[in-house]
Amino acid sequence: MGVRIRKAVLVPLMLILALSLVVSACSENGNNSGNASSSSNEDKVEQFTITLFTESTGPIPTEDNRVYKEIEEKLGVTLKEEYLVGDLEQKLGVMIAGGDYPDLITADTKLTAAGAVIPLEDLIEEHAPNLKKHYGKVWNQLKDSADGHIYWLPNYGVYQGEFKPTDYQGPAFYIQKAVLKEYGYPEIKTLDDYFKLIEDYAAKYPEIDGQPTIGFSSLAFDWRDWGLRNAPQHLAGHPNDGGVLVDPDTNVATLYSATDVAKPYYNKLNDVNAKGLMDKEAFAQNYDQYLAKLSSGRVLGMFDQRWNFVQARDSLITQGKSERTYVGFPLVYEEGIQDYYLDRPVINLGNGVGITVDAEDPVRIIKFLDTLMSEEWQKRFAWGVEGEDYLVGDDGLYYRTPEMRKQQDDVTWKQANKAEALYGQLPKLEGNYPDGNADSAGNQPEEFFANLKDIDKEVMNAYGHKTWTDFFSSPPDNRVSYPAWNIDLIEGSEAKVANQKMKDLDFKYLPRAILSEPGEFDTVWSEYVEEMGKVNTEAYLDRLNEQLKWRVDSWSSN
Amino acid sequence: MPQQTVHKVEVNPQSVRRTNTYWSRMIRQRQLILMSLPMVLYVFLFAYVPIWGWMMAFQQFKPGFSIFEQTWVGFDQFSFLFTDDSFIRVIRNTIAMSVISLVLGFVTAVGLALLLNEIKQTGIKRFIQTISYLPHFLSWVIVTGLVSMALSTDGGIINDVLMKLHIINEPILWLGEGKYFWGIVGLSNVWKEVGWNTIIYLAAITSIDPSQYEAAEVDGAGRFRKIWNVTLPGIRPVIVILLIMNVGWILNGGGFEIQYFLGNGQVLDWSETIDIFVLKYGLKIGNYSLGVAAGIFKTLVSIVLLYCANIIAKRLGEERII
Numbered sequence: 001m002g003v004r005i006r007k008a009v010l011v012p013l014m015l016i017l018a019l020s021l022v023v024s025a026c027s028e029n030g031n032n033s034g035n036a037s038s039s040s041n042e043d044k045v046e047q048f049t050i051t052l053f054t055e056s057t058g059p060i061p062t063e064d065n066r067v068y069k070e071i072e073e074k075l076g077v078t079l080k081e082e083y084l085v086g087d088l089e090q091k092l093g094v095m096i097a098g099g100d101y102p103d104l105i106t107a108d109t110k111l112t113a114a115g116a117v118i119p120l121e122d123l124i125e126e127h128a129p130n131l132k133k134h135y136g137k138v139w140n141q142l143k144d145s146a147d148g149h150i151y152w153l154p155n156y157g158v159y160q161g162e163f164k165p166t167d168y169q170g171p172a173f174y175i176q177k178a179v180l181k182e183y184g185y186p187e188i189k190t191l192d193d194y195f196k197l198i199e200d201y202a203a204k205y206p207e208i209d210g211q212p213t214i215g216f217s218s219l220a221f222d223w224r225d226w227g228l229r230n231a232p233q234h235l236a237g238h239p240n241d242g243g244v245l246v247d248p249d250t251n252v253a254t255l256y257s258a259t260d261v262a263k264p265y266y267n268k269l270n271d272v273n274a275k276g277l278m279d280k281e282a283f284a285q286n287y288d289q290y291l292a293k294l295s296s297g298r299v300l301g302m303f304d305q306r307w308n309f310v311q312a313r314d315s316l317i318t319q320g321k322s323e324r325t326y327v328g329f330p331l332v333y334e335e336g337i338q339d340y341y342l343d344r345p346v347i348n349l350g351n352g353v354g355i356t357v358d359a360e361d362p363v364r365i366i367k368f369l370d371t372l373m374s375e376e377w378q379k380r381f382a383w384g385v386e387g388e389d390y391l392v393g394d395d396g397l398y399y400r401t402p403e404m405r406k407q408q409d410d411v412t413w414k415q416a417n418k419a420e421a422l423y424g425q426l427p428k429l430e431g432n433y434p435d436g437n438a439d440s441a442g443n444q445p446e447e448f449f450a451n452l453k454d455i456d457k458e459v460m461n462a463y464g465h466k467t468w469t470d471f472f473s474s475p476p477d478n479r480v481s482y483p484a485w486n487i488d489l490i491e492g493s494e495a496k497v498a499n500q501k502m503k504d505l506d507f508k509y510l511p512r513a514i515l516s517e518p519g520e521f522d523t524v525w526s527e528y529v530e531e532m533g534k535v536n537t538e539a540y541l542d543r544l545n546e547q548l549k550w551r552v553d554s555w556s557s558n
Numbered sequence: 559m560p561q562q563t564v565h566k567v568e569v570n571p572q573s574v575r576r577t578n579t580y581w582s583r584m585i586r587q588r589q590l591i592l593m594s595l596p597m598v599l600y601v602f603l604f605a606y607v608p609i610w611g612w613m614m615a616f617q618q619f620k621p622g623f624s625i626f627e628q629t630w631v632g633f634d635q636f637s638f639l640f641t642d643d644s645f646i647r648v649i650r651n652t653i654a655m656s657v658i659s660l661v662l663g664f665v666t667a668v669g670l671a672l673l674l675n676e677i678k679q680t681g682i683k684r685f686i687q688t689i690s691y692l693p694h695f696l697s698w699v700i701v702t703g704l705v706s707m708a709l710s711t712d713g714g715i716i717n718d719v720l721m722k723l724h725i726i727n728e729p730i731l732w733l734g735e736g737k738y739f740w741g742i743v744g745l746s747n748v749w750k751e752v753g754w755n756t757i758i759y760l761a762a763i764t765s766i767d768p769s770q771y772e773a774a775e776v777d778g779a780g781r782f783r784k785i786w787n788v789t790l791p792g793i794r795p796v797i798v799i800l801l802i803m804n805v806g807w808i809l810n811g812g813g814f815e816i817q818y819f820l821g822n823g824q825v826l827d828w829s830e831t832i833d834i835f836v837l838k839y840g841l842k843i844g845n846y847s848l849g850v851a852a853g854i855f856k857t858l859v860s861i862v863l864l865y866c867a868n869i870i871a872k873r874l875g876e877e878r879i880i
Contacts (some may be wrong), residue, residue, distance in 0.1 A: 089842055096621040110844060114622025212712070218825055228823075281711050284734040284822045289706070491844025492618065500838055504644075507823020511734070534643075 046076055048364055051102035052351065053095075056421040059414055067380065067419040077368050081422070088497045090103045101356035105366055106425065107152040107301040109350065114146060117354040118362060119149035127363055128370035134158060134427060138347050140555055145488070145547060153355045153369070155424065157347035159431035165345075166448040166467040168306060171230060171240060172328025172341055174343075177455050181323065185462035188329045191235070191268050195277070198300045200276055208298040211220035219290045220507055224308060228283060228504050230264035231303045234330070237337040239475070242485025243502065244544060251481055251552055253544045257506055258532035263525060266335060269514045270521045283511035293316075306441025322453040328440075330472045342472035345430070349486050353425055373427055375434070381423040382440045389417075390441070396436050397465040399446060408441070481551040484544055494539035501535045615850040635851035644835065651740075652831040655817070656808040657743040666752045668797065672785055687760075692770055695752030698750075700821035705746050709733055733820060736828035744762035758800070759793055766792035798871050806864035809856045832856060 040512045059067060060083055072078055082102065084091060089110070094116045095101055111117055114332075121143075124131050126333070128549035129287055131153070135142060138158060173194055179188070179201045188194050198215045205544060220228035230240065233256055238245050244253040245261065256262050272278045279299070281289075293299055294312035298317070302309075306328060316324050330339035355362050383390045383398055390398045407413050416421060430439045438444040442451075448467070451461070465471060489496040516524050589824030615635055617628040639645050670690065677683040693701065708715050711729035720726045732738050741790065770788050779787065812834035832852060840849035 093621070093841060099622070110621070113844065115618060116622055214712075280731050280734070283824055284731065285707070288703075289710075293712075462565075489843075491620075492847075493843075496843040497839060497845075500843055504823070504826060504838075508826045511824045515731075515734070 002458060021383060037100060037177070046360070047078065047246045047370075048076055049078045049080055050104060050365055051080045051082070052104040052146055052353070052367065052422075053084075053091075054104075054106040054421070054425040055084055055088050055108075056106075056425055057084050058421055060421070061409060061419060062416045064416070066399045066417045066420065067422075070140070070380070073484060075368060077346070083421070100224050100375070101358040103356060105356050105360040107154075107350055107352050108179075110491060111356075112146075112151050112543065113491050115357070117356050118152045118359070119151065120355065120366070121150045123362055123366045128366050128372045128373075129429060130373035131366070134373055134429070135161075141347055141349065141551075143554075145550055145554075146524050148167065152350065153352045153427045154350075155346045155427060156430065157345050158427075159345055160433075164471050166206065166443055166445060168328055168342065168468040168472065170328075170343070170475075171226060171234060171303070171305045172329050172342060172472075173231075173301065173303050173331045174306070174309075174326035176297075176299075177323055177327055177459055178323040179300055180327065180459065180462075181455070186208040189332065189335055191265070191331055191333070194301065194329065194331055195268070195272055195482070206278070206497065209296070211261055211296060211298050214270055214279045214293065214299045215275075215301070216282075217279035217290070217293060217299045218282045219285070219287065219302075219304065219308075220283045220511070221285070221287050221290070225503060225507070226509055227302065227304050229257065229503075232256050232265045234339070234341050235265055235333045235337075236261050237332055237340055239340040239478075240485065241342045241483050241484065243499070244484050246479065246484055247550065248479050251479070251548050253267070253484055253548060255502075255537055255541065257502065258529045266510060266513050270516065270518055273514055274518050278514065280515060283507070283514075297321045301326075323455045324444060325455075328468070328471060332465055339474060342469055343475050343482070344478050346478060346483055350488065352427065369426065373429070375429070378429045379433070379437075380438075381419060381428070383437075384418070394529060396435060396437075397446065398441075399450075400441060403450065405441075405447075421448070479505060482547040484548060487544055487547045489543055492538060493543070495543035498536045498540040502532070502540070505531050505535065560625050577773050599873065610856055612850060614847050615854055617847055619847040619850075621844075621846065631847075635845075635847045636855070638848065639851055639855065642839075644830065647827060648830050648832050648835045651817075651828060652809055652833075655740055655743050655831065656811065658740055659813070660748040660804055660808070662744045663751060663755060664747050664797070664801070667755035668759055668793075670752055671756045671763060671793075672789060674756065674760060675784075676781065687756070691757065692753070693750045694754035696750065698815035698819060701746060701750050704817060705742065706733055706820060709742070732820065734824045736825045739821070739825045739828040742820065743813075746820075747813075747817060748851060759796065762793040762796040763789060798874070802864070802867045802871055805867035806860050808863055811858055 035309055046410075048193060061081075078490060080102075088106075088108075092108055092110050094104075095105075096116060101116055105111060105117065124135070135153070137159060139150075142152070142154070144151055150329065175188070175197065177197045179197055182201055182204070186193070186197065190199065195216070202213045218227035228481065229243070233239075233245055236245070236256070241253070243255065243257065245256050246253045268276060273280070279293075279345065284291070291309065291312045294302070294309055295315040297316055305327075306313075311328075313325050316322065328341075330341040332339050355365055359365055372381075387393060389404060390400050428439070428480060433439055438447075441447045460466065463471070491500055505528065509524060513521055513524040513528065611625075613625060614628075616630060616632060617625075618631050618634075619625075619628055674683055676684070676685060709717070709718055709732040711731050714729070714732075716732065717726075717729040721729065730738075732742060766789065768790070771784055773789050774784050809832060814831060814837075817829045817831050818834055818837075821834070836849045836852045840846060840852065
């Protein structure tokens with residue numbers, strides 16, 4: 001019978017299937033443990049593989065990238081990088097759940113909470129003189145507030161030499177250069193000045209390039225929430241502390257959302273909306289739509305941080321619409337308030353990389369990172385190779401020829417010749433090298449001026465400024481506990497729940513208040529204040545205040 | 559059938575005889591049992607083994623530590639869920655959007671299947687079918703992108719057409735007002751899935767005995783009579799089974815992706831589903847236990863719903879799956 005034959009085949013078949021599953025599962029494990037230790041003694045330098053996962057999404061280097069090749073040849077280190085695709089929190093969640101980490105990993109509070117990374121202070125003291133020298137000034141700030149260990153090596157914010165930024169990347173009220181030009185480069189200090197210009201210009205030019213002009217836009221999407229939430233603190237003359245105002249004398253944080261500090265701003269936007277200047281879609285759009293809108297050159301102004309819309313700016317320049325790019329102004333509620341948009345560099349705590357518990361040879365890894373911190377390698381990353389990527393002038397200063405500059409804008413070229421994603425995540429020298437050169441071409445004054453467009457020069461001349469940061473008041477020294485936004489609220493805590501609730505309420509009520517009829521603004525606002533009263537904001541403030549105090553206590557002695 | 563030989567031994571006590579029958583039947587069906595073994599293992603491994611993780615719901619789970627090193631918090635996670643103002647709203651949204659999508663999805667899919675079935679020219683039929691199921695292969699990211707572009711106040715096609723027809727005077731901010739949100743979700747679901755859902759009904763229709771149509775024709779039935787009295791009753795079992803299966807998914811079927819991508823702060827009261835709530839208050843702020851608690855709640859409700867649907871189907875004298 002047919003059954004007999006089938007049975008005879010079936011049993012072995014199933015056995016094979018089951019076996020092959022087991023075997024393949026095992027062999028996979030075998031591979032994993034095998035490849036880290038593969039080394040050949042014939043090489044001058046012993047080959048070593050370091051696996052790395054960062055929050056960076058790219059640009060992903062090509063297989064035969066020049067920088068990676070040099071690292072491999074000179075230092076004997078092969079870097080195996082994994083780039084982020086999709087959501088970082090999710091990716092880390094999976095890694096933690098599986099307990100399977102690369103050697104070097106991107107900084108995140110989740111990982112410290114899960115005990116996934118090792119303390120670095122002893123490793124640095126013993127094996128990494130360059131890193132020790134680099135972080136020496138800020139050593140205490142690197143320590144985790146919970147247990148006093150150093151887990152992360154911040155990627156930005158530690159400066160050598162004089163701090164001399166030319167470009168401004170931070171928050172401001174941005175306005176198109178064309179608008180300023182139209183009205184002869186007037187001084188803009190307050191919201192009224194700003195929206196007056198926008199109103200006049202929009203009335204005069206109801207269409208730009210055939211599409212309707214948008215007076216003012218902004219963004220409240222996912223974690224990019226500052227466009228909606230952060231403006232009031234700046235208008236009131238405070239620096240960027242995230243969701244709170246911190247009294248510089250008493251070091252105590254208070255909320256400003258749903259208070260009278262915030263109300264005038266949203267009331268003003270309500271007026272602006274009534275005049276038809278507000279982009280009604282602003283708070284319903286996603287990040288891509290926002291960038292597309294800015295790239296069309298018909299948005300006259302917005303509140304944002306410049307790095308957030310840099311892609312739109314690049315696109316405008318490529319389209320030859322340089323006059324549609326933006327200048328930032330530090331607006332305040334009324335004249336007499338000192339603006340505090342521009343701040344002194346702060347160390348980028350909670351960012352950068354750390355070494356995980358899975359790393360087999362942490363000493364070699366820290367030595368490798370230390371080598372990359374040397375001036376030679378830092379210049380290699382930032383400037384490139386002398387003669388190929390930059391030239392040295394008679395005064396010892398580096399410069400690029402126009403061809404070299406053009407090359408630096410080419411994404412494909414960069415993938416093969418630079419290691420931007422890697423460099424962005426590793427510890428780095430910022431400010432000036434001992435020989436007087438800036439940390440990168442963008443910050444070398446001569447290079448900066450050579451890259452300015454005609455309209456940029458016109459704007460600078462009209463206002464009598466030399467760099468974009470000159471538009472802002474020069475900042476006082478940072479408060480020791482500054483900034484409050486990078487305080488770890490602790491996973492799963494009451495404070496974090498409250499923070500999320502406050503964000504939800506802001507996202508829900510602020511757009512509603514802005515878009516409501518002028519007569520209804522007060523009703524919506526009081527409903528908003530009432531809802532905010534129900535949130536456990538105390539838990540949030542308590543955590544911040546506790547940490548602010550801790551910072552003053554343990555950082556002041558630096 | 560089985561039990562013939564054993565009956566002869568009458569002295570044996572009842573129990574022994576039953577065991578004998580049982581084992582002999584097992585032995586006789588060993589090929590079948592062996593064949594089903596992988597599937598049983600699969601279900602056991604992926605549907606039952608993970609249940610022990612439900613322990614997490616009663617802990618304040620910290621990732622990176624074993625489940626025995628955690629602090630036990632009893633029903634804290636559940637009380638957080640049920641005392642939170644927004645949770646009721648979130649359940650309402652999930653169920654509402656699920657039901658809307660379910661009903662719309664069923665009606666349109668069955669409707670389109672019936673219509674397609676009436677087309678005699680196979681070329682045109684295939685063409686329409688292909689076009690209608692192609693959106694199924696697009697991911698929600700792309701679909702929601704298309705939807706928000708079409709609904710934009712700034713040159714979106716919906717507003718443009720309505721303006722040209724003088725139905726509205728100024729563009730409507732579709733995605734900025736909560737009252738439209740459920741409808742938009744329902745219609746987007748239809749657009750994406752209608753063609754795909756039709757396939758199974760079309761298949762069911764082809765299995766209807768053509769002689770029934772001939773008989774109906776002889777009795778003088780027209781097109782609509784034939785649809786009503788032959789085609790629809792013919793696919794009724796399929797409809798009911800799919801309905802039961804979908805009811806079990808109601809708390810999940812409301813979906814996550816579409817609301818996550820289309821939603822924004824302004825429509826939060828209408829767009830937030832259980833999954834988004836869990837993502838925000840559980841996973842994003844590192845409270846995994848809350849996610850598990852919500853998962854348990856969803857599972858229990860789903861089982862209850864599934865049984866209800868099953869009982870209703872039984873009352874209607876239809877096939878059941880449990």
